[in-house]
Amino acid sequence: MSPGKELIKGFYTENPVFRLMLGLCPVLATSTSVNNGIGMGAATLFVLVCSNVVISLIRKAIPAKIRIPIFIMIIATFVTIVDLVMAGFFPELHESLGIFISLIVVNCIILGRAEAYASKNNVFYAFIDGLGMGLGFTLSMILISSIREILGNGTWLGLEVFGSGYNPVLLMILSPGAFFTIGLLMSFLSWFEGRRSSCVTNF
């Protein structure tokens, strides 16, 4: 187990969205524009790192049978703290991110990493894992929301892409567009992965 490997696994081999398929509900709901995608990614990244670190710190004191309610309490506390501090001290940021913050409590990536990783590894690795997974999640969000915003609104980060002649495919911003985009990206990655591994096993 090397820190570098643990950091980059969230980008591809264990990408939370496309490989672990965790936290898909916020992905579907908030990938309508790149701006929202980055916002949700950043907020998730922060909570993921904090909860991973704290849960790893107290992992030996938590009895296995009641670990889930304790994880949830810690995660919900962090999410609420982020929400309150942002609202009080960074009102502009809260204006644009506020709606996503409360969604993070129910994002199963956070609980998933607490359960599968932070409760079994030391603080340093838990931190690296949270960082890698959070960045991987953010990149996936940017990828999905780019496709949806460009096709569904003709813009990228609010900038015109196609010029005024383009008639946006509205469906891509509506909920079915999220399913189409994620489904097609997942099948493409599985196909790619299948080809890659079949080359490797030929040895």
Added chain:
Amino acid sequence: MKDVMRFAFILTLTAAVTSGSLAYVNSVTRPRITARQNAEMKEALHYVLQGSEKGIIESVFQNGEIVFYKGYQKPDKRDLIGYAFVASGQGYSSEIQTMVGVNPQGKILRVRILFQQETPGLGTRCEEIRKNESVPWWQRQFQGTDAQSIKVDKDGGAIESITGATITSRAITESIALKTKIVLQKTDQKDN
């Protein structure tokens, strides 16, 4: 049995620590959040009652709660601009609050959405500001309309609903029409 007691103790301890830290964070941030909300409210009032910056805005109470505001151009309560009030309606995923300014004849001066948590990319477009503009395009179309009879286009009215967010558009429009009726009735009673 021993385990049950131990688990209960640990859970209670965790709940106490987490809620304690939340209470502390809340006590630090609450005054700032309230101050910011008040400032936003004041800003919105001056916005919907254009011309009241140099005048005065008077709150009209009923049963200890503010029902609406009256805006004047002069500090000595001369030259009534109109009335302002907060209209709220249940949208798709949140209670949407809109600050509305109407002139004494019931025509909308300006509106500003104060709070909404609608679907990102759909309902939230009610606050979308287009490039090189300073006012959200969707809210601007209310200006000059007759507040008591506004409807969205799908109901035969003139307000263009946001694509994919008819519920949001309808909720805001209907809440404005309804609250205007209530407020104008009250102002009629007062003036007579």
